[in-house]
Every structure is written in structure tokens, then in C-alpha cells.
Amino acid sequence: MRLIILEDxxxxxxxxxxxxxxxxxxxxxxxxxxxxxxxxxGGTPLGMYRKLIQFYKEGKISFKYVTTFNMDEYVGLPxxxxxxxxxxxxxxxxxxxxxxxAQAHVLDGNAPDLVAECARFERLIQEAGGVHLxxxxxxxxxxxxxxEPGSSLVSRTRVKTLAYDTLEANKRxxxxxxxKVPRQALTVGxxxxxxxxxxxxxxxxxxxxxxxxxxxxEGVNHMWTVSAxxxxxxxxxxxxxxxxLELRVKTVKYFKALSEEHQRMIEDAPVQAQRVLH
Ligand SMILES: N[C@@H]1[C@@H](O)[C@H](O)[C@@H](COP(=O)(O)O)O[C@@H]1O
Numbered sequence: 001m002r003l004i005i006l007e008d009x010x011x012x013x014x015x016x017x018x019x020x021x022x023x024x025x026x027x028x029x030x031x032x033x034x035x036x037x038x039x040x041x042g043g044t045p046l047g048m049y050r051k052l053i054q055f056y057k058e059g060k061i062s063f064k065y066v067t068t069f070n071m072d073e074y075v076g077l078p079x080x081x082x083x084x085x086x087x088x089x090x091x092x093x094x095x096x097x098x099x100x101x102a103q104a105h106v107l108d109g110n111a112p113d114l115v116a117e118c119a120r121f122e123r124l125i126q127e128a129g130g131v132h133l134x135x136x137x138x139x140x141x142x143x144x145x146x147x148e149p150g151s152s153l154v155s156r157t158r159v160k161t162l163a164y165d166t167l168e169a170n171k172r173x174x175x176x177x178x179x180k181v182p183r184q185a186l187t188v189g190x191x192x193x194x195x196x197x198x199x200x201x202x203x204x205x206x207x208x209x210x211x212x213x214x215x216x217x218e219g220v221n222h223m224w225t226v227s228a229x230x231x232x233x234x235x236x237x238x239x240x241x242x243x244x245l246e247l248r249v250k251t252v253k254y255f256k257a258l259s260e261e262h263q264r265m266i267e268d269a270p271v272q273a274q275r276v277l278h
Contacts, residue, residue, distance in 0.1 A: 001230055003216055003255040004238045004262045009204040012240050013047025016135070016202055018266035019236075020052060021061050023133050023198070029065035034103070036067045036125075038134030038193065039093075040145070041085045044202045045137060046092060053096040063099040067128050069121070071136060071145035071193075073107040075114065075159065075184040083173045084109070107157070107186040118157040118186055125192065134196035138203055141165040142211035142224030146187035153220065153228040155189030190228050198234040201226060206242040213246035 006012050020037070029035040039045075055061045070085060077084045086106050094104050105124055111117035125131060136144050141163065147155060148163040162170075167181045174180035193199060203212050214224040216237065221227050229235040244252050 001216070001232075001235045001237065002258075002262070003251075004236060005244055005252060005256055005259070006238065006240055008240050008242075009044070010047060012202060012204050012238055013045075014051055015266060016045070016048040016200060016238055017051030017055065019200060019238075020048070020133070020135070021055055022266055024061055024066060027132065031065060034065050034067045034128065035133075036069070036128045036131045038131045038136070038188070038196055039068050039070050039089070040135055040137040040202070041070065041072070041088045042137045044204055045135065048135075048202070049093040053093065056097045063097045066099060067103040068099065068105060069125055069128075069131060069188070070106040071134075072185050072187040073109040074182040075109040075186060077109060077182050079108075079110065109182075109186055114159050114186060118159065121157045121186075121188070122192065125195075131193075131196035133198045133200060134193045136193060136199065136201045136226075138201060138208060138211055138215075138226045139166055139169055140207045140211055141169075142214050142226045144190065144193060144201065144226045144229075146185040147190050147225040149223045149225065151190060151222060151225050153222050153225065154191040154194075156192055157186065157188045160185055160187050190225050194228060194232055196232075198236075199229055199232050200236045200238060201229060203237060203239040203243045205240070206245055208239075208243045209246040212237065212239055212243045217247060217251060 006015055024035050027035045070089060073085045079086045081087060089106055107121055108117050138144050141149055143149065143166065146160045146162065148160060148166060161184050167178050170181050171178045211224060211226060215226045220230055
């Protein structure tokens with residue numbers, strides 16, 4: 001597990017986008033070799049998407065041969081509702097880049113058979129050969145995707161009823177009216193994300209500080225589902241200073257001492273790009 005501590009949320013967004021650029025470029029996707037990316041929604045990754053759009057416009061990255069799978073979607077919210085994750089992904093990212101819409105998978109929270117929809121999503125991930133890089137966000141209660149406290153750490157894609165804390169946290173997107181937040185969602189399981197070759201979790205803000213401390217300093221605990229990623233062979237937690245406030249000074253010092261190495265992880269990107277081009 002690596003913990004990458006950066007100054008603020010903007011720098012987290014920039015780092016995350018450069019890391020995606022680095023991974024996709026290094027992989028050199030093509031028609032017979034697609035890069036498979038898992039994607040989150042929420043406020044946290046917005047800056048990363050903006051940066052990736054910028055890289056695309058500058059010709060540094062293409063999504064033509066990238067397949068994506070989103071983490072979650074509300075149940076029963078119309079696809080064109082401004083708070084549906086379909087709407088979010090299309091408006092904040094997909095419509096601005098050259099991704100093939102047929103390769104941009106978002107769970108259908110309006111499917112007539114939700115259980116079958118979840119099984120279909122798992123099958124599609126398998127058929128794509130698994131996820132190379134799953135990017136995630138968390139809730140203040142330490143849930144990853146919509147794997148609420150108490151979720152099985154080997155869970156697969158399924159229907160979840162949302163915890164009160166999640167409804168509270170997400171009501172800001174629904175005019176601060178908790179009754180408007182859908183009560184259920186479809187979500188990839190913790191096990192689904194654990195199967196990815198690499199996982200990058202973005203955590204910013206003081207309201208996520210306790211969750212980060214639980215994720216990093218305490219044991220694996222299904223009441224803080226993000227903590228499962230301690231046991232993933234390639235996990236990056238990328239956070240800002242504010243999110244470290246509940247960590248021990250010792251922990252912060254240890255990981256900050258590795259910051260030069262962390263910087264090198266993204267500085268490779270332009271060099272790799274040249275190698276692919278020539
Ligand atoms: N299901 C989503 C998560 O996938 C997301 O990571 C989380 C954090 O959102 P934000 O980044 O807005 O804090 O919100 C929701 O609960």
C-alpha cells in the first residue's frame with residue numbers, strides 16, 4: 001500500500017490525472033489491446049476528469065481504446081436526471097473525449113431485473129479481461145463505491161440499500177432534501193474492485209480524515225470497507241493534507257519521506273509518450 005500525501009485537492013486531481021496518463025500511455029492501447037479503467041463519480045474526481053479532458057485536447061492521451069466501468073449508480077433515478085451517475089459521467093467526462101460510448105459501461109439503475117443487471121456487469125468486466133486500474137472514492141464513513149459499513153469484503157456487484165450517513169452526505173446534490181436521495185443503488189462489490197490489477201483511491205477533505213485513518217492505520221474491518229485495500233497488492237491512497245488530520249504524525253512523516261519517489265511515478269509520463277510515438 002502506498003499513501004501519497006499532496007498539498008490540496010487540486011494537486012490530488014492533477015496527480016491522479018497524470019497517473020492515469022502514465023498508465024494508459026505505458027500500456028499503449030490498440031484495437032486488440034484495450035486498457036480497462038474503473039471510474040468513480042462524486043465531487044472528488046471532478047478535477048481529475050477536467051485534467052484528463054485537457055490532456056486529451058492537448059493530444060497527450062486518447063480514450064479510443066479504453067474501456068471503462070463505473071463503480072455505481074442510483075436505483076430508479078432517470079438516466080437524464082442531473083444527479084444520475086450516467087448524466088454525471090457523460091457531462092463531466094465522456095462527451096469531451098474520444099471514448100466509444102459502447103465501451104463506457106455504467107450500471108443501469110432502471111433495469112427491469114436489477115440482479116441480472118449486476119450479473120451482466122460482472123460478466124462484462126470478465127469479458128474485458130479484468131480492470132487494469134480501478135479509481136475509487138470513498139464516503140466519510142469509509143465506504144468505497146456504495147459498499148456501506150458492514151458490507152462483505154468479498155462482495156460482488158449487487159443492489160445495496162444506502163446507509164443513513166450516505167443519504168446525509170449526498171443530500172447536498174438533491175437540494176439538501178434527504179427525502180429526494182434514492183434509497184438504493186447498484187454498486188460494484190469490494191471483491192470486484194479487489195480483482196483489479198491496480199487500485200487508486202482519492203481521498204480529500206477533513207471530513208474524510210477519520211475514514212483515511214481507519215483505512216491506513218487500523219486493521220481490515222468491514223465497518224470501513226475501504227480498509228480492505230490494505231490487502232491489495234497494488235493500492236494507492238492519494239490524499240490531501242486535510243484528509244491526514246486523524247493520522248499519526250509518524251505515519252504522515254513516513255509517507256511524506258517517500259514523496260520524491262511518488263513524484264517520479266507520474267513524471268515518467270511524457271518520456272513514455274515519446275517512446276510510443278517513435
Ligand atoms: N457512491 C459514491 C461514491 O462512489 C463516492 O466515492 C462518494 C464520495 O463522493 P464525494 O467525492 O463527492 O465526496 O460518494 C458516493 O457515496
